[in-house]
Amino acid sequence: MSTLARKKGVGAVIWDYLTTVDHKKIAILYLIAGGVFFLLGGLEAMIIRIQLAVPNNDFISAGFYNEVLTMHGTTMIFLAAMPLVFAMMNAVVPIQIGARDVAFPFLNSLGFWLFFFGGVFLNLSWFLGGAPDAGWTSYASLSLASPTHGIDFYVLGLQISGLGTLIGGINFLVTIINMRAPGMTYMRMPMFTWATFVTSALILFAFPPLTVGLIFMMMDRLFGGNFFDPALGGNTIIWEHLFWIFGHPEVYILVLPAFGIFSEIFATFSRKRLFGYSSMVFATVLIGFLGFMVWAHHMFTVGMGPIANAIFAVATMAIAVPTGIKIFNWLFTMWGGSIRFTTPMMYAVAFIPSFVIGGVTGVMNATAAADYQYHDSYFVVAHFHYVIVGGVVFALLAGAHYWWPKMFGKMLDEKLGKVTFWLFFIGFHLTFFIQHFLGLMGMPRRVFTFLPGQGFETGNMISTVGAFFMAAGTVVLLANVVITTVKGKRVGNDPWEDGRTLEWAVSSPAPEYNFAQTPLVRGLDAYWIEKMEGKKGLTPAEPLGDIHMPNPSILPFVISLGLFVSAFGFLFHQDHAWGTPVGVFGLIITLGAMFFRSIIDDHGFHIHKEEVMEAEKKGAGA
Amino acid sequence: MANHTHVQNPKVDVQYRRKKNAEEMKHQIVSFTLMIFLTLIAFFAVGYEGFSAWFSVPFILLLAVVQVIFQLYYFMHMSHKGHELPALFIYGGVVVAFVTIWAFLTVVWI
Ligand code: HEM
Ligand SMILES: [Cu+2]
Numbered sequence: 001m002s003t004l005a006r007k008k009g010v011g012a013v014i015w016d017y018l019t020t021v022d023h024k025k026i027a028i029l030y031l032i033a034g035g036v037f038f039l040l041g042g043l044e045a046m047i048i049r050i051q052l053a054v055p056n057n058d059f060i061s062a063g064f065y066n067e068v069l070t071m072h073g074t075t076m077i078f079l080a081a082m083p084l085v086f087a088m089m090n091a092v093v094p095i096q097i098g099a100r101d102v103a104f105p106f107l108n109s110l111g112f113w114l115f116f117f118g119g120v121f122l123n124l125s126w127f128l129g130g131a132p133d134a135g136w137t138s139y140a141s142l143s144l145a146s147p148t149h150g151i152d153f154y155v156l157g158l159q160i161s162g163l164g165t166l167i168g169g170i171n172f173l174v175t176i177i178n179m180r181a182p183g184m185t186y187m188r189m190p191m192f193t194w195a196t197f198v199t200s201a202l203i204l205f206a207f208p209p210l211t212v213g214l215i216f217m218m219m220d221r222l223f224g225g226n227f228f229d230p231a232l233g234g235n236t237i238i239w240e241h242l243f244w245i246f247g248h249p250e251v252y253i254l255v256l257p258a259f260g261i262f263s264e265i266f267a268t269f270s271r272k273r274l275f276g277y278s279s280m281v282f283a284t285v286l287i288g289f290l291g292f293m294v295w296a297h298h299m300f301t302v303g304m305g306p307i308a309n310a311i312f313a314v315a316t317m318a319i320a321v322p323t324g325i326k327i328f329n330w331l332f333t334m335w336g337g338s339i340r341f342t343t344p345m346m347y348a349v350a351f352i353p354s355f356v357i358g359g360v361t362g363v364m365n366a367t368a369a370a371d372y373q374y375h376d377s378y379f380v381v382a383h384f385h386y387v388i389v390g391g392v393v394f395a396l397l398a399g400a401h402y403w404w405p406k407m408f409g410k411m412l413d414e415k416l417g418k419v420t421f422w423l424f425f426i427g428f429h430l431t432f433f434i435q436h437f438l439g440l441m442g443m444p445r446r447v448f449t450f451l452p453g454q455g456f457e458t459g460n461m462i463s464t465v466g467a468f469f470m471a472a473g474t475v476v477l478l479a480n481v482v483i484t485t486v487k488g489k490r491v492g493n494d495p496w497e498d499g500r501t502l503e504w505a506v507s508s509p510a511p512e513y514n515f516a517q518t519p520l521v522r523g524l525d526a527y528w529i530e531k532m533e534g535k536k537g538l539t540p541a542e543p544l545g546d547i548h549m550p551n552p553s554i555l556p557f558v559i560s561l562g563l564f565v566s567a568f569g570f571l572f573h574q575d576h577a578w579g580t581p582v583g584v585f586g587l588i589i590t591l592g593a594m595f596f597r598s599i600i601d602d603h604g605f606h607i608h609k610e611e612v613m614e615a616e617k618k619g620a621g622a
Numbered sequence: 623m624a625n626h627t628h629v630q631n632p633k634v635d636v637q638y639r640r641k642k643n644a645e646e647m648k649h650q651i652v653s654f655t656l657m658i659f660l661t662l663i664a665f666f667a668v669g670y671e672g673f674s675a676w677f678s679v680p681f682i683l684l685l686a687v688v689q690v691i692f693q694l695y696y697f698m699h700m701s702h703k704g705h706e707l708p709a710l711f712i713y714g715g716v717v718v719a720f721v722t723i724w725a726f727l728t729v730v731w732i
Contacts, residue, residue, distance in 0.1 A: 304731075
């Protein structure tokens with residue numbers, strides 16, 4: 001029954017991935033899908049930058065610019081950054097806590113396929129009458145007036161993929177609460193696991209407001225509702241509140257895992273325990289909590305009045321305190337460590353000044369009175385790219401290099417990795433640093449071109465050149481992936497040699513069942529402790545025995561496909577007679593698949609002790 | 623996949639568990655009676671002419687909160703050991719939702 005180390009044809013591999021419930025394979029699916037969307041979002045960014053390279057440019061039209069801009073932002077946040085974060089969490093967290101899988105493997109697969117079909121649905125808008133064009137925030141006053149179906153694709157696509165995210169978040173919460181190995185107390189969890197835990201809690205609380213907002217918007221656009229239309233007694237500001245009650249926690253959903261990734265990297269390559277571990281945990285939880293109290297800082301200019309503005313300004317600035325704690329802890333982790341400048345470590349070191357710049361401009365934006373000047377200018381664009389690219393994207397690139405051997409069993413080439421790093425690092429600062437000044441000089445955001453003679457030419461040209469550097473860095477990274485896949489050598493358990501956490505104690509990639517015997521965790525940095533005592537492996541917490549595994553299933557794919565079909569039907573139900581029937585048909589597919597899931601008794605299967613022993617002998621590098 | 627949730631107690635515990643269960647049953651019946659009673663009061667508060675809406679609406683809300691607590695603690699066993707984390711998340715969610723609504727009512731006004 002087990003699929004251990006068996007050669008398979010292409011069809012079988014595809015079927016394997018369509019039906020897999022293994023967190024390690026789902027991580028690869030997230031990585032590929034998120035990676036493709038990242039390239040797509042990057043392509044859109046390049047189109048934007050080419051259009052803005054010179055004044056009065058007509059590379060693309062104004063209307064198309066709005067679509068590209070909206071799809072760039074939406075794709076990058078929901079379809080690239082989020083799934084790539086989930087890729088890292090799936091690849092690492094279950095192994096870091098000494099578990100054999102997540103708590104609900106079936107739901108894990110369902111979460112992925114919902115995200116995937118939501119993303120594909122959103123992008124099909126390009127071919128079906130036009131993409132959404134009201135910005136990634138899709139403010140109701142704009143989006144209700146949008147003539148194409150673009151906004152409807154946005155609403156339904158994000159609804160489907162958001163469902164997947166919510167499911168994924170709940171899954172990780174339950175996994176971390178229930179599946180930790182013996183001895184893995186909360187205060188012994190690796191920092192990335194802690195970050196995943198808090199992030200999942202944020203997902204749990206932040207996504208429902210988005211869901212509600214999207215339902216309102218769907219009602220207004222497709223079913224004759226009027227939640228947001230003032231002419232009919234609605235209120236257009238409600239969307240803004242709902243969106244940002246979700247939207248601000250969302251930025252922490254992205255950046256907390258980034259902090260977690262860097263915490264692992266700093267400790268590993270400084271060969272030191274993370275400085276101030278408990279204050280790191282405290283800061284992470286506090287950031288997560290405060291993240292819910294500040295949403296209105298995106299709406300200072302809406303006219304909430306001075307009292308509201310002042311309160312939200314102060315609350316926002318408070319978040320700088322736990323963030324500062326983290327920055328100092330990372331610096332002190334490096335202090336006195338024996339540092340190795342591997343590719344992941346270079347990203348980590350570069351992250352600190354980049355992110356601090358983004359944090360400082362964040363506090364500037366939070367100063368409500370001053371924000372009247374910055375709002376909707378390129379200053380804001382510079383700010384959020386400093387935190388998002390300098391924080392999240394750097395972390396994802398660092399994490400990809402760091403855990404690549406654990407995911408694929410081969411090391412990415414370090415030389416090419418460093419080339420990518422330098423191209424990306426230089427390109428990033430070239431592109432976005434100058435935008436601070438463009439913004440202060442008055443260049444508005446979300447405008448498709450600018451006039452000559454206003455002092456914007458040089459800055460925009462520099463910014464575009466920088467974007468090409470980042471594109472070049474990405475191309476080198478892709479080449480690196482191809483070269484590594486074709487020519488790379490297999491590596492052992494602990495290819496960086498300084499691994500501290502449990503994932504480095506199992507073979508690369510980890511066997512299907514992760515741990516032949518559940519390990520006993522004897523402290524923070526469990527693997528490091530064993531290594532320091534001269535042991536090769538972990539201390540087992542159970543005798544070797546048969547391992548129970550969940551069966552693969554195609555149902556998650558079918559459930560998601562049903563919603564995808566249904567969304568098409570309802571989207572066109574006002575234009576075509578087939579709309580409603582197709583919509584209902586899709587729902588029947590989804591509900592039918594859920595019905596089958598409920599009535600089929602699925603007990604999973606066992607990998608027998610002998611098979612495990614054989615696989616361990618073959619697979620383990622140590 | 624996990625089957626570690628319920629380990630059957632050995633026979634010696636039977637006596638003790640009986641007593642425990644009986645006690646719990648008593649609590650459930652008491653709180654069930656109270657809940658029905660509270661519901662009746664709620665109906666009464668709405669029906670009675672002498673109370674204005676300014677009194678009865680907050681009053682009913684208060685009764686509702688009490689009912690939720692009964693429900694969680696006596697029927698969904700939140701008072702038992704091992705429910706600390708669900709409690710933390712529920713109260714966390716309540717605090718976040720409360721602060722958000724409170725902010726709307728006091729400073730934002732939409
Ligand atoms: C990597 C190179 C990138 C470049 C060159 C780039 C460039 C741009 C540009 C030129 C804009 C338009 C600003 C405007 O007209 O207002 C923009 C907007 C935006 N970008 Fe990026 N970006 C990049 C990466 C990212 C990433 C990684 C993310 C998120 C994970 C991101 C999120 C956004 C968002 C949310 C917007 C706002 C869209 C909107 O106004 O609706 N960007 N970007
Ligand atoms: Cu914010």
